[in-house]
Amino acid sequence: MKTKQERKPRIIFHVDMNSFYASVEMAKNPELKGKPLAICGNPEQRKGIIVTCSYEARKYGVKTTMPLWEAKRICPKLIVRRPNFDLYRKTSRQMFDLLREYTPMVEPVSIDEGYMDVTEQSIHPLQLAKIIQSRLLHDLDLPSSIGIAPNKFLAKTASNMKKPMGITLLRKREIPTKLWPLPIEQMHGIGMKTAEKLRTIGVFTIKDLAQANDIQLKSLLGINGIRLKERANGIDPRIVDPDSIYDYKSVGNSTTLREDTTSEEELLSTLRMLADKVSARLKNKSVFASSLSVMIRYHDWKTHTRSKKLENPTQNREEIFQEAKKLFTKHWTKKPVRLLGITGNELVDQGHAYKQLDLFSYEKDAEEEPLLQTLEQLKEKFGENAIQKGITGQKKDNLANTSFSKDFLLDSVKRERD
């Protein structure tokens, strides 16, 4: 597959759902259509920020990440809905299922966007894009934008050019006219900080980047500088990898506190809540974390992250909490804390996780031995997947967090494999 892709010019789609959460809400409640709608995390708390909003709301200047009170001020008619992640998850699954009807080469990158490699499809790409877009609209009632290009970077850039309901074809020869005039911060993969750095060496447009000096770029941004320059020239060798969502390197959760606090009790209970979430997500992915890190952001935004290698890989909530608590108490400066986070790193698959038993505590594990032996015998008799311990089916969680969108993708694939 890979060599084929390298030999032949590829045709890549980037499918981007337009204001996905808002669109899903509108599909469910058609009376919301055409009205300014915002999905907001937690309306009564500080972290009540706009997660996404409809195009009607955007016309008033409402933006993602804007605090709710501000959005309400500039758009008093704004309809606010709490997120319903179960529904988004389900809809996204249907969306990717639909895409996979055309090719198995679908790489989800988040809950509402993905790449497709349609090089092998006999139908004309523009025609195919139209079919997919209209099916997404008719079957799921969801608007989308599709970028068509010879690689991922250009496809992503193209889908961004016309929203909502756009189909944009970006050819390599069009790079000087369509891509290069854009200011550098509009390039996919360049954030505010990188853009700022680039401006210091006189790079203001994508064209400037495409023609920038390699050595200067490398000293400024490292190897990523060279990569960005290649992309600015329309070169992007990344392939569409349907399995890439398995390559998670860490599982983490963080939360902003209701207000900056020095209350140890509140901070520890927040850590416990985070440990529970991280544990649930590790279990969901069937992985164990071999090391743990705790992030503390203080009232002045100074952020410290401290890690620790664990004696045994774990997914146990109590163990995660205890280790996180140790790290936190050791490194907390007693200053007011704004945000806390726990991340499990160096993940190992369930089958390869192990726990060195302890002379003074092995009895706890040994108690489970008769049960595990029975399971082992059942497996030998009926096959590896006949029975598993502690799998209670998909948990219905409403974990409102940023990593949610990626975890969810695993669910859909898991379901497919079963």
Place this chain on the structure above:
Amino acid sequence: MKFYIKKERLIKSVQDALKAVAVRTTIPILVGIKFDADDRGVTVTGSDSDITIQSFIPKEEDGEELVEIVEPGSIVLQARFFSEVIKKLPELIVEITVEDQFKTIVRSGNAEYIILGLDAEEYPRLPIIEDGDHFSIPNDLLKSIIKQTVFAVSTSETRPILTGVHWMIEDSQLTAVATDSHRLAMKQATLQSEERNGKSHSIVIPGKSLNELLKVLDESNEPIQMTITNNQILFRAKNLLFFSRLLEGKYPDTSKLIPTDSKTIVKLNAKEYLEAVDRASLLAREGKTNVIKFTTMDDDMIEISSYSPEIGKVVENVKSISTEGEEIKISFNAKYMIDALRAIDGTEISIYFTGTMRPFIIRTDYDDSILQLLLPVRTF
């Protein structure tokens, strides 16, 4: 102070004393080694306040003159620097002279070093050990007690008491136990006691002290004298004193943790088995986990295997001498097994299993003074 000394003996004594000198210390003078010259000879002392090693060079030994004292006295010299200096001196005899302000001249042949010394009065006094209980033990037995247990001490400070070896002495019977809570090593031996007062001792000697002691004990067969007080132990060999602080705190009661019955007994040729474990561990080490699997098969065969998702797998069958009892499939850390087998050092060993999640013990029929216990690894 002024004396002449045989270079080889000085080098040996300085190197022994240096084993106690810490690289970093809160007491600045302890970066030095103390020299005391008196009418009996020269005493060389190094200490990090936990361990103190004192090596003595007599004026004469077996009719051979080792030291000539011109003027008695004491001085403290920077340990690491001084030990490098004397190793490089050209002649067989070294002359050491202390002048005003602790200025020390080290002369050998035409080479002359002037070293700034420190006041020996500032050097901490040795622990006073007079009224402790005395025991005596053959040199080689002491060494094997240490070698067969000390590797199992904990290297982590989470339970400081486990960084030491627990010595229980009752009626001259010594039981030494070390555990890092993942494996346990136990050795028993008989000591010679002068008093026979039946008094029992329970002390915890830092693992680090025992490792250093092992390095300074020579090959001689003379017995080592031991004196135990409530916070110190002193080992006394010919021309050598070794003091160690004892760890404070209560050592956990391990006697109840050693299983007495077993469900599976596998007897193996120690060398064949060790080699198979070592081969499997090669792959286990690469995979970071160092976990191998031990499975009893038909016809007394044992399967040793290891699997690493990144690298591959290894399977090897070893014929056991005998396998009795239930089948077992158990995983454990290969390094712990290798350590245990090396400590036992027998031609045949027997492993007594009580379950896949329970500790198992390794012994040899030929020497019941030693026992090694391992905790298995639970796989998911």
